[in-house]
Amino acid sequence: MSSAKPTPGRDSMLTRVGRFALRALRAAGAELIRRGYAAALMAVILYASWQSVSYLITQLMTPPRTPAQIAQLPRRVDEALLHGHRPDWTGLAAVENPRTPLAHFHRFDTWLQSDPRNDCTRSGCHAPLPHSERKEVRAFLNMHATSIQCGVCHVQSDATPLELTWYSVSDGRASEPPALLRAIAWLDTHPTPAAAPSWTADDQRTLLGLVGDAVRQSDDDPTLVRLAAHLDAFRAGSSGFADAVEEARIVVRRALRGAYGTKLALRGGADRPILGHPGTAGAIRDWLANGAAATGQQRENMLRAVHPRKRETPLDCGACHREQGSLIDFARLGYPETRRRELHEPAIFRMIEHISKGEPFHLPDIGVGPRP
């Protein structure tokens, strides 16, 4: 046992060496930090000084530039604008009543919601408003492009009704139905209380949450922003809040204009949305590189390789907009009863079918008073 006991002399030597090493390490570390700090400071001061002086010189030497708040407006509505968001235009955000592009007189409070997850448009092959051939229906079909992924009508699927899912245009993942639809469903199932107790704080929280989600999903639709502010401004049981709920019943329906932040797509494995033809990346690259020069059968083959699951004949309006045998199970997709009735309305799709046959449709003289 005694041999295991360390001798004081060797111990103190070791300790001294250890302490010395520790001190040296500490000193070296401190010195390193000191020098590093000084070097970082040098870099910062050098950068700030350079920036300051070069700012003065460039400010004097370069002609004045119109700031983005004034110049960055959509002057011409070309294709590039379709891929962006309204908030991208600094000039619009900077003013009280942002003006529209010059050739477009009418105000637009929102902008076509771009879908960066849709393979058909992000590949560079199709424009976000892809329908352009048949004058009779192209604008109506494009109207659907903001809420339905191309594959719903153009990709082969034998299921009846179609197996569909909502997906978020921001991340391309399966999502809940749009907040607007959920808000309508909530309002439809919550009639105005006839007597006290009126709306509760829970009601207010739920409705405000749904409208708030709809605001985000619609890229800040101003009417929804205003509605959310109204719903938030009143105490739940007050008459003011009751008025705001009645306002909500009108406003949320009017906001169904194609900016939902989510779209319908065919549902694939593991409930994932199908956002393009699977396994066609190489064919798409080939088409983009050589498609313009291809002719005849070669062109046909290339296009077939890009669209392996394409329907020979895309779905027409009547395939979905009908009550019996509709290919879309609107109820399962979260559409409330009132909205389903509107989408099943036969007059609209009959009109579309009518004009799609090349037969112009004359609007009836409804709602127009006599002229003086």
Next chain:
Amino acid sequence: MLHDRGTESGMHAFPRSASAVRANERSRAAVRAALAGLVILTAAGLAGAQDRENCLYCHQFAGLSRFDSATDRVRLYYVDPSYVHALRGPHARLACTDCHVREEVSVVPHHETTPVDCTRQCHLVTPNGPERRFSHENIARMLAQSVHTSEALGKLEFTGGPLLDPGQSQCLFCHDEPVFRNSGLFGTIHNSNDRLFDRCDVCHTSQLPLDTRYALRHVTSRLQTARPTLELAQVCAVCHSDPRFLATHEVGNSVASYVRSFHGKAALLGQSDTANCLSCHIRARENVHLMLGPDNRASAVHVSNVADSCRTTDCHPGADPGFSAAAVHLDLTAASGTVEYLLAIAFIILTILSFGPSALIVLLELAQLVIGRYYHATEEIERVAEELMRHPDGHRRLQRFSPRYRIQHWILTVLFVLLCLTGFPLKFADSAWAEVAVRLCGGLTMARLIHHWAGVALVVGFIAHLGDIMLGIIRRAREHDGNGRPHGLVRAFWGMPFVITPTDARKAGELLGYLTGLRRTRPMFGRFTITEKFEYFGVAWGTSLLGLTGLMLWGEQLASHVFGGRLFNIALIIHTYEAFLAAIHVGILHIYNVVLNPAVFPMSMATLSGYTPATKLAEENGEFVLEVAQELGMLRPEAASE
């Protein structure tokens, strides 16, 4: 409406065989009946809506558009339905067919449409009487007499090609769908105070029918300019900032130069009532559509009228006629050779010559640390300084800043920060942070108020400080030197510790030599180092210049009688360049010296206690330490001289 001008030629492209026509006739009645029902239902649902023809049923959808690859244009067919639902503007009560030809749009798909003619007569529907016929024809007549004639507008060329489609109304260059502006008086359009309307409706019901909400929106909106200043700048910038327009017309970017003026910057920072393009370019009581070119004698900006344009009751009524010589469109780049340009160059050189050497010394000091070069001779002085700190008299004598000066320093600090926070947003008005800073100040009006009064306080403080210094000089002048003679004012001044002497200049050179490795010994300074003296001089110089020019710019009407107009350009250049110099000097170098310098980090206590740490004192103010030690007999004279 569907303005199709693509490859198709409207309904004539459709099959018109006899069978098709018969089929069409058969189905038309049924479909029309169905759609009529739908329209009635929808119209009933949209109670109070002004969309009498129910066009919004389709046209409210953003996607109701198409891309025309032939012209690379997107044809947008959608309109903001809230414009109609919420009566957001004077056109909200019009039927679509008041502007669009009914025969062309009453069929789906719409026929190829004729571009809208803004001079066409429309029918305004109001609740206070029968429909009124209305037309913008008079505006067209005015434009024909203005600089913006139809012929001139028709020749415009833009970067990237024409902005309007062939045949579209030229009104679209400046106008889109007009909206009522929110009124600050009665709340916003959409949040109008119901009680207010209740009061109006007491009378304006059946006997004096008036849609009071609509009328009030209309009136309160028109009590303001049709567009706030920034929106108007956007309108003018469509042409007057377009590179191709500027090249073909050989004119400068007048919108960009306007935005560099005070008015333009104020507009960028949210002040909607500041002078806009029309404030100067249209004479009082004149219609904006009668704008004339600057060469026209009747123009508001003609050299013979421009003084009166500045001096209207809304703008600068008390200003001297010469005030108009102040440039609203000051473009220094294009003004090379002018006094203003030379002054700007002079200030840039001044900035480089004053900021540059100080920055160089700081960078070289840091470089010493990076390479590990330390001046060991200061260790002895540091020991003396520590000894002095322990000595009651020495402790008192080593205090470099008395409480009086520390208080003055902190007042200066607060005022300087306030002036920077409220002044620089105006200089960098187009930066995002500027808007945030101004909003934090409570708006531009409040920011300017703070800036003005902080400036006044700074000037008053500076005058008081000068008085204090003067008293010190006078006191010193009365003291006797070693020969029993009074110092006199001039000698007393040169003896003050803040004065930069030839010795300081020599030592500055020596310091530079040491820091660059050309000298082995580091020079020692007295109570204040050369950089501190230089900073002090900078504060005095800067406060004088900024105070003087600031007061001129603030009291522009009064000052114009004394200095004329052009001096405002010079005052503005001096004010902005000097402020920038002060900001970079303080923001970069002074902050390094008193906060970030490793010798004082995280902060120099000198500003609180008046004492500098012994290490830094020995390094920078060694002469001061030795002088005190010698006076207290704690150092042999030979040692001091060594």
